[in-house]
Amino acid sequence: MSLALPLDAQPTDPALEGIIKLAVMAVGGQGGGVLTNWIESLARSQGYHCQATSVAGVAQRTGATIYYIEMAPGDVAAPVFSLAPAAGDVDIAIAAEMMEAGRAIIRGFVTPDRTTLIASTHRMLAVSEKTVPGDGMASSDEVRAAAEVASQKLILADMDRAAVKVGSVISASLFGALAGSEALPFKREAFEEAIRTGGKGVEASLRAFAAGYDLAQNGEPAKPVEEKPVQQEIVAPKGPADIQSEWARLEARVAALPETVRVMAAAGLTKVVDFQDCAYGSEYLDRLEALVKADTAEREYELSCEAAKYIANAMAYDDVIRVADLKTRPQRFDRIEAEMGVGNDNVMHLTDYLHPRAEEIVGLLPEKLGRKMENDPAWMKRIDRWFNRGRRLRTDSLRGFAMLYFLGGLRNWRLKTLRHKMEQDHLNDWLQMVAGYLPDRYGMAVEILRCRRLIKGYSDTHARGLSKFDKVLSGARMVEDREDGPQWVARLREAALKDEKGTELDGALKTVESFTG
Amino acid sequence: MAERSFKAEVEHLRKGSGDVFTGEGILALTKALLENGVGYVGGYQGAPISHLMDVLADAQDLMGELGVRFEANASEAAAAAMLAASVHYPIRGAVTFKGSVGVNVASDALANLASSGVNGGALVIVGEDYGEGSSIMQERSYGFAMKSQFWLLDPRPNLPSIVKAVGDGFALSEASNTPVMLMVRIRSCHVTGSFETSDNVPPPLSVQDALANPQRDFKRVVLPPMSYAHEHDKIDNRWPAAEKFILDNKLNERFGPESGKVGIMCLGGMYNGVIRALQRLGLADISGNTSVPLYVLNVTYPIVKSDVVDFCKGKEAVLLVEEGQPEFIEQQIGAMLYKEGATTRLEGKGIFPKAGEYTGQIMFDGLEAFVRQYAPDLLPAKVLAPNTPKTELPDLTKSVPIRPPGFCTGCPERPIFASLKLAEQELGPRQITGDIGCHLFACLPPFEIGGSTMGYGLGPASNAAFDGGGEHRAISILGDGGFWHNGLSSSIGNMVFNKSDSVAIIVDNYYSAATGGQDVLSSRAQNSTKSTNHPISKALEGVGVEWIRQIDRTYDVTQMRAAIREALTTDYKGPKVIVASSECMLNRQRREKPLRNKAIADGKRVETPRFGVDQDVCTGDHACIRLSGCPSLSLKKLDDPLRDDPVAHIDQSCVGCGNCGEVADAAILCPSFYEAKVVHNPTVFETWLTGLRKKVISWLQNRRAGKRLTFSGEAL
């Protein structure tokens, strides 16, 4: 669908050209009203006629809202203004969020013949984007590309960050950007005066105003060149010398891998070693190298790259020990303190929300004992009664910390646990299936590796992920002999990530069944 | 206290003759009421006139000085009933509510009022909530004016016209002994502009004076045979009197040339849209001087036949610009012209779409089509032969997500619906009905709870068919606003009387929150002019509900779910009501934040909680979001090649309501959430203790780091 634009109407009254039409597209709660008030008082102070309207109502509760302003020079006698923006008839569109810019374009409020579009590139995700179990985020690039075509003048920058950085809110930085865009025939000082007249949080607003003005005039500074090393192995880990030398041997093995695989392998290796230890890292490389051997440069080592990623993820599974370990690391405390703005003159209480179930406890037991309990409902019930409870752990207190610290310290015990055995079995079955497709059905092997993405989360979520994984794999077996088998597996996997219950996946599986009979 | 305060603006209502008022439509309306000697005002909040109620409430001091009584009525019906004071007494009264739902609720009182007729001017200011941003079914209030015989004013949407309409309305009402509805559309309520003020006028007869001198006249009572007489009075006397007043005072306006081949008739409220389209077509200048004759109906009911026929005389065709459906006015004018034997073509619906808002584009297209068909010579060459086709823009409709309204950050209703969703997961789906209020957002994702809403306070009543119970009990939702509006009798009383086996959940957030945080009977705030702090649970007991569970912290998802589970599974037969109370977060923050900031600045010990997600623990399944939808709980893409999906992330706007942690716990989701409570101005002991803890903790941490590799990231 293309946007229906109005006829090329030419008003006969040249004074009509003097009307400036400005639409603000915001999300409820963003302060669109404040921005509108500033613009209005600015126009009036400059001797302009001005009219503003909005649809105040329920949309202001986090929904998409529009404010609309028209103004005309003061020497015009009693101008008649419109109360709503019309497609193809807007001079300035201000969007307080990236998708709202997209909405302005969809509604025809941004047209190449006249519209200055000022938009903040930051995202406030809509509920529909967030609830998808996979990645449901809408594409800002698409909106950006459309904005470039649709607008006469375009100002795109993260106005939210600019404002927050100086302790203010986006309405002020957008007002600054409006001044900086020079789309209104008023001087910067007049804008600032309007903020002062408004009277609330003047200093902070003026700072954000300046930031927005600057962004409009000079654009966003080019992103500093990624300082991150291209190859992860350059960052040397800290630690005792003996482990360091072990690590060096592992690094050497990564270096021996085909070049395209190295980055992912280094990341994977780091994750696995961080999860357990260097011996475990060596196991990881054993598994990876076996697949690399079966791979070829012709395929650009696609299989190996995927293996490097997903084997690492599978080996560094999310067990109680890992969670406890992560939650007691110094880097975590530093990060949270920085995020919460904790300084020398305040302190922080840190509460972790944990809820262990019998399964997790049994998973920590040695394999044999664990299995026995697992199969004994009476015992499971008992353990459940003892442990299954929401626990709020004050990780900043000695007791709470010590408990998690102890659990995190079970790392050395981990390889003996039931959970580890279960993960190992699962991993081996999966890799066996992958190996079974080699060398002839390379595509199938790659796709089966990628299915590991479906397993994530804890408790019920984890169980659901596992069942989706199993379902996709069973679907894969149905199409394994087909030319387009790999595409089907990919399709099934994507479907599985679309919704929680797996309705889409079941639908896709039905389709598969229908033609495989 | 309401979400938005008009205390500062209200001062401008004191302006007198020769001053100029600049501001919003609703303030202009209030000023006009005071200038016209109104004796009492009231109403019930609802977009777009919620703020009018807030203005009135904030202007109580000024009104008190003038001897004007302000009543925050319990419902629209109560507001309309209040106009009864103008039946016998020559006192001007005005009430306000939203159309068309308010008119629906008030219809009983409105119809009786119209039948009795009025002595003093009676004005109903209806905020018509139609079109973009509307939160109700799309209907017109017009039908009510017709069926009960109310005169309907729809002034041009600028401040001087709106202000004039108030005066005209009172005078018309008195001249014809008929109540008048003044319709303001959603955008006119908030349109800004200026008008010249005049002095406020105290009511010539105040309600207090009237009380001292009671009057009655049984002829005004709606009882046979008087009611038969009322009907004739309406047609024989009141209607002609109204027509005469409208003509004598030129309430409808004409613009443009005296005569022409074609003409446009529009409702006052559509005027600016029509002029804008004419401007774009080259048929009007910036000040609205048009080259097409224009007849503006500031009074949309009654339509004065002689005036319409006169306007149409000699015209080949006229276009009626009437938004919404049914096209009541077009039908009337069509009949008038037909009976008059006129040859003028009447255009309206057909050129314009039958349903939906007349947006700028629709208005432009409609007028252009009309003029092109009947008077193409009027159009400038440019319009006649459009040049270059417009640039094609990429289609974004598939990529830009919709953004319907939803629960605010930290909303106390979120955990209620999270609990309900969890209870449903456990016990199976239930028949659920919603009600009007913020809680209706629960029918949208991520909760998708409740499939119908039948009206304010009617949640439980709309489940009445299922009151007999069965294998699974039905659940209904009711807000505190709806409870006091109508729910106590229509819903709860109905449940008790019919021995309902269903469950009702009353969402008590201390305010009429969706309409802007006005106080209701059960509000916890102290309100100097209203009586608050009447607990809902006491009212429930009073009407005979025996099974009541009062939850005082909705954020406690485990407890909330337990209460719902109990209500659904208990052996008790009879109505089961859960009152879930926690303060609306928007209002709470507005109240507490300044106090908190001040306390911190004053060096007092203050705790500020906020939640966070450990990104390395989060696996990116977003199950938490499917039980929340909080704007502060969003997603973040990690800079990690091993991760496919974005992880949950809580930004700075989190108010630490606790829902995240509670849900993660109750639903056993994941161990990713933590609460960080920053203590400002901690005590000396606290600081010392924290220092000690930190020392021990970092000793332990160093000990462990000494035995393993530490990579630069937190976890990789």
Ligand code: SF4
């Ligand atoms: S705790 Fe969670 S639900 Fe509550 S305000 Fe913070 S992010 Fe929103």
